[in-house]
Amino acid sequence: MADYIIVGGGSAGCVIAARLVQAGAEVLVLEEGPARGHPLLDLPAGYMKFLNSERFLKYYPTVPQPQLDGRSMIIPQGRLLGGGSAINAMVYLRGQPEDYDTWAALTGDPGWGYAAMLPHFTAMEGNADLGGLFHGRDGPLKVSHLGHMNPVTAAFLDSCAALGIPLNEDFNGAAQAGAGRMQHTIDGRARQRSSAARAFLAPLRGNPLLRLVSGARVTRLVMRGDRVVGVDYTEGRQTRRAYAAREVVLTAGALATPHLMLRSGLGPQAQLHLAGIPLVADLAGVGQNLQDHCEVPVISALRRGLGYFGQDRGLAMLRHGLRYLLTRGGPVTSTGVEACAFLPMGDDPRPLIQLYCVPTVYLDRTVSGIDPTWGLTLTPCLARPRSRGQVSLNPGDPEGLPLVDPGFLRDPADFQAMRDGIAAARSILAMEPLAGMVTAGLMPRDTSAEAIDRHIRATVKTNYHPVGTCAMGQVTDAALRVRGVQGLRIADASAIPLIPAANTNAPTMALAARAALLILSQPC
Structure with a gap:
């Protein structure tokens, strides 16, 4: 048993795992993909060799889009430790101050406003070229031109x-x-990718408080009454169960996190009934509010x-x-x-x-x-974007890929x-x-x-930035605790209520940095 189970070792999961271990907690990270990508991914130009490969990406087909003459598309998500930060184009952008002030307004928590979020960005940033009020120089996430x-x-x-x-x-x-x-998440001296795994988890290698299981697909949340106490997952051909003494934290991304919630009986009652899944908590917002650039x-x-x-x-x-x-x-x-x-x-x-x-x-x-x-x-x-989409169960195959409707344009x-x-x-x-x-x-x-x-x-296509499908203020409270159950928190891009006007990797890590503080100060 660990103190915390983190489901998904992507950008958010790496940040939170590191912060919790540094606070003295025992953490289990379950990542569906491998623990290490190809060495070419460390090179700034290397990711281009893998853009059309499913080796480190999981492809989610979309449902046909009537407004686009019935086209179906593919939305890829990173499938390796570090998630998108380990295979993306490394662009480091934050968005507009109004984006975060809207988060604060939607949640009623000024801690999500721009003035409060800026220190989370600068604290993690080790910028080789820029400094001053808007940048950090000594953080673990390396940033450079x-x-x-x-x-x-x-x-x-x-x-x-x-x-x-x-x-x-x-x-x-x-x-x-x-x-x-x-600017990009690249070490300006070594000229190598600075993924979330490299920046936050690599310094903790060998720490007995951190346990990482790669190749682990979480299939269900385990309930005891109204409390989430653990997860079921597959590792190879083995089915395993892990328990959390304090919390389970979902950081699997804006498509996988709501899908796991729905498979576990947390979501819209009518949708769960149609798929034959017993209702645990009627949460109308799960899978809704999908936004993407x-x-x-x-x-x-x-x-x-x-x-x-x-x-x-x-x-x-x-x-x-x-x-x-x-x-x-x-x-x-x-x-x-x-x-x-x-x-x-x-x-x-x-x-x-x-x-x-x-x-x-x-x-x-x-x-x-x-x-x-x-x-x-x-x-x-x-x-x-003003358009909104959704992620829902495939009623004919709830365990398969979800139905993804991006609603583009x-x-x-x-x-x-x-x-x-x-x-x-x-x-x-x-x-x-x-x-x-x-x-x-x-x-x-x-x-x-x-x-x-x-x-x-x-x-028209995705810019690889899906967010919003378990939005805070709707599915969670302002501290990212899931409504209707105990012991469960969501702290990835799915919790973003309004998409920032920029590439979403840095905003997701800043959200995760604040989430770690909330986990430690406001337990669920």
């Missing part, structure tokens, strides 16, 4: 400036709007030799690899997503579109239509925002010096209003 920037990225920033978009040297600083380089590619052909096309194979790959080994420099120290622009739309000064610059042809695995070539992908991403305002984002991308492409590098538009080729709408419906 990339070690390499492609000339096409530099041209993108110059074209943004030519269009009047101001340069922003720090998206996590006083203001978010503008164009600039993104979605994006649409705008792809252009570049003059031969520009961008990153072909640099990941053959002699070029060997040359870049040798340079990295000898100098810790060159394209291997780039994630390929080096800069973006945060763009307001209309009269609202808050950015609504995050426009990524990717100096290659980048398409989702479910989209085709372009042959490999020298290219540039500008990707408008909806930073503050279901709200007409989101669809219009994506149109505006594409128009902004095309305006930047038309400005020098980027215009002189572009030879043709590849996708969409037809730029009529009707064709743009068809393109949006045919290509």
Whole structure:
């Protein structure tokens, strides 16, 4: 028996496990994936070799989307220790202060507001380049600018400036709007990924208070009366049970956490009845409120030799690899997503579109239509979506994958925002010096209003940021304790009530850092 069982060894689980062990608690972490990824994942550019592989990702197919002409998509989630932080593109962004102030308003707890959350960000951050009020320099999570920037990225920033978009040297600083380089969770000295597992758990290796079981899929929460006292899980072909003396903490992510809750009888009564699962607590919000950033590619052909096309194979790959080994420099120290622009739309000064610059042809695995070539992908991403989806049981197979309905662009305002984002991308492409590098538009080729709408419906995809499916203030109280039962807390992205206007890995870790304090000070 451990004091705490943490279900899911992703970004949130690693943070919480480390904080609890440091406080003297005995912790059991159950992670469905392996304890170690491929060595290439340690390299900033290495994750690209695994984007279309299920080796370290779990793919969740979506239900058909009527508003997208019936398309189904795939939402991948990290499946290894460190979760998304161990396989993602490492972008380190926090969002807008209003995001966290809304968390505080929705929960009635000022501790979730921006002023209170900022210290959680800075305390964990070891930033190699930025300091001051908004950054920490000595924390375990290493953050830095990339070690390499492609000339096409530099041209993108110059074209943004030519269009009047101001340069922003720090998206996590006083203001978010503008164009600039993104920071990443990369050790600026070693030029290696700083995953949550590396930052928070690796220093505790050998500590007898921490026990990690990888390859462990949790199947049920174990109840004693109205209290969650443990979990059932499978390890290989063995079925096992583990007990928690204090709490079970769910950190399996915005898709897996509600699915486990539902399989354990915690959720909407009608849905559980349909699936034949005995009701433990009628929690209408479980699986609801799914939010995700979605994006649409705008792809252009570049003059031969520009961008990153072909640099990941053959002699070029060997040359870049040798340079990295000898100098810790060159394209291997780039994630390929080096800069973006945060763009307001209309009269609202808050950015609504995050426009990524990717100096290659980048398409989702479910989209085709372009042959490999020298290219540039500008990707408008909806930073503050209004649309909502849900995660629910498959009544015919409750133990299988859940039914995931992302609801992308279901709200007409989101669809219009994506149109505006594409128009902004095309305006930047038309400005020098980027215009002189572009030879043709590849996708969409037809730029009529009707064709743009068809393109949006045919290509919109996840930005890999699902949140909100067990939202605090609904499924949990402000201290993240699940309503209707004792001994159970949720402390991952599923607890986020409103998606931040930024990549969600850093916000999830900051939430987990506060969750650890709440676990220790407000037991359930």
